[in-house]
Amino acid sequence: MSGRWAGDLAMGARFAFTGGREGWIRALLTAVGVGLGVALLLLTTAVPNILDARHAKEAARQDFVVTPPKIPAADDTIVVGHVNTSWYGADIRARLVDPDGPHAPVPVGIDRVPAAGEMYVSPALEKLLKAPGNGLLRERLPAKVVGTIGERGLIGPTELAYYMGVRGLEREIGQGPEVGRIKHFGDSSGGSADGLDPILLLLVLLVFVVLLAPVGIFIATAVQLGGERRDRRLAALRLVGCDGRMVRRIAAGEALAGAVLGLVLGTGFFLLGSQAAATIELFDVSVYPDYLTPTPALAALVAVAVPAAAVLVTLFTMRRVVIEPLGVVRTARPARRRLWWRLLLPVGGLAMLYPMLGQGADGGDFNQYLVTGGVLALLVGVTALLPWVVERTVGRLGDGPVSWQLAVRRLQLSSGTAARMVNGVAVAVAGAIALQMLFSGVQADYTKNTGKDPHRAQMEVDLPDGVQVAAAGAELKAAKGVKGAVALSRTEYGDKRLDPANTMQVVVGDCAALREVAVLPACREGDAFLSATWSDDPPARKLLTPGHAVWVGPSYSGSPGVEAPWTVPAKLPKVAARKDALSTDLNGVLVTPSALPAKALTALRGTVYLRLDTAVPDAEEQVRTVAMGIAPLAYTWAWEATTRNPKYDTIRTGLFVGAAAVLALIGASLLVTQLEQLRERRKLLSALIAFGTRRRTLTLSVLWQSAIPIALGLLLAAAVGLTLGGVLMKMTAVPLRVDWVSVLSMTGFGAGVVVAVTLLSLPPLLRLMRPDGLRTE
Incomplete structure (x- = not known):
């Protein structure tokens, strides 16, 4: 039995490659369609290696995290500033670097510590610095470029990075979390132990399922290209004595040949794409070609699954096709499709997801097998329901223009x-709608209010110790695009004098x-006030006693201060904080x-709040450049009302x-399918032209043939996507809300892809609509 199967499959494979030009064209189109899907599957199998490689690069160049380690200076240490x-x-x-001795560690990716x-700059930053019109960036980074950072020191080819050598950086140690001394580069802690909560893990799983489901659908569609011509060829085999089962196995062999060729082309597409990866950046993510190494086990699974799927899909689709010696009984009116079994997939999917309703982030991890199975069943259910919907709808369509008929x-x-x-388009749109609904539903849980009002100020510059805040505020106010600057300091x-037991904040x-x-x-110069929110306890009341002697900028063990003596003012009227205050942490004395x-003013750590002129497009870059000139360690950031979880x-x-990537696959696969269908109808189109049918009529008919199914498919996708999205929101215990935008x-994106493919297929269509297409040899 196995020998008969192997012989019939081998015969079908020979027919695919020895059937003349028609056979080769069909095999090539099938291979291209399959190859595009295989390339994306191989890319997916490389995702674990991409993540591991980027994490390893980040860990290898790590200097310190948040709180710098306290290490004494030695000839093998270096001070690093973020x-x-x-x-x-x-x-x-x-990074600013200041070596303590000749044996200081060298940052990863460069050959020496810059003086x-x-x-040293990354290649992408070097390109930016050399580009015309970027004089502001060159002004911000005036140091001499003496080399580029190698691949070992970058997580991606388009990453912007630099190491700049400075002197006296050790004086900033202890003044903030951005400067520290280290003995080596590299994270020896083994990375962060923080994992993803159940909802984020669910999102990761759903992203993979939703993105890969259309790929499988496209591969299954690609192996069925040219089905009508193939069935007519198979009728000839029945004429010479093959039975129905043998003919189906031969057809499966043809599909198998196209799938194997598709594996080869897909591998080639993947290799070409991996070589071009260094020049591509999507959403600020870029990778080196050597990151794109498929996981061997997953790549082997793809190599086995794709040919097997080609055989099974072909046998399944031919179950209702009766191939006789004198023709194919597909041309007769087919039996009406039944609905009941097509509903089993979506109903089964809902049944698998039902036990996890209301679980939320506190109910433990979601069962990944039930989630995968349930979501796949709902999405694949679209492919089962769509033929029934199309059949019932087009069967009821009435009269109209000739192109419509x-x-x-x-x-x-x-x-x-x-x-x-x-x-494939319908599955992709349904999955995208569901994911977007879930992302929108849980976004509030991963979004925090910053307490900043971008209408009051658009940027903030935090200055290091020792910078004259008033002078810095005046300089920043003079920058192009700045309408106003508010300079405040704290100590x-x-x-x-040393290690005080009680302290009070001072805002200057x-x-x-x-x-x-x-x-x-x-208010006039020399006045002082007391914030109404100060902590009313005995130590605080003592620190606020008029005439009490205190020390501004006291010293702590290992951290010297200015220790300026001061007498608490006799008058400290209480003042309330503004509801829209630029700073919300007022709890002490305002002076x-x-x-x-005068000595106390050297202990201040200043902040300048800036209001920008939105009509100046480069106002933010002007501010960053001026701030870098004032103090390289100045931290400049734009205000936002909210911030989102970086993992989210x-x-x-x-x-x-x-x-x-999936949208690109959708477009390419649809174009291949459309061209194959036009090729099959070449003689029919030529005959209609020969009988006097207008080209405009035929062109509109082809457009209608694309528009009607895609409209039905998108309506069904929207219904399934809304259902799946609602179930997922119930699973994560977030309020059910439809994000109609x-x-x-998502529906518009799907329709746009089909419209673009249809427009690209018009030139080949016009070439096919010629009477000489009836010629044959």
């Missing part, structure tokens, strides 16, 4: 072929600046600069990157 910045929204990883005034009649004769063409005073600014954070009575001793954002970015946008 001064990350951005350029028109693109993040720049920036003061030198810097030609399209409707064609759809009535081959509704299954029309449904297969849009199956503290204590009851002892001129009267105009203090009015931006508190509601003040009459104007002259109310403090990473998963969402992964969805967008994957969706872009996402629904309409």
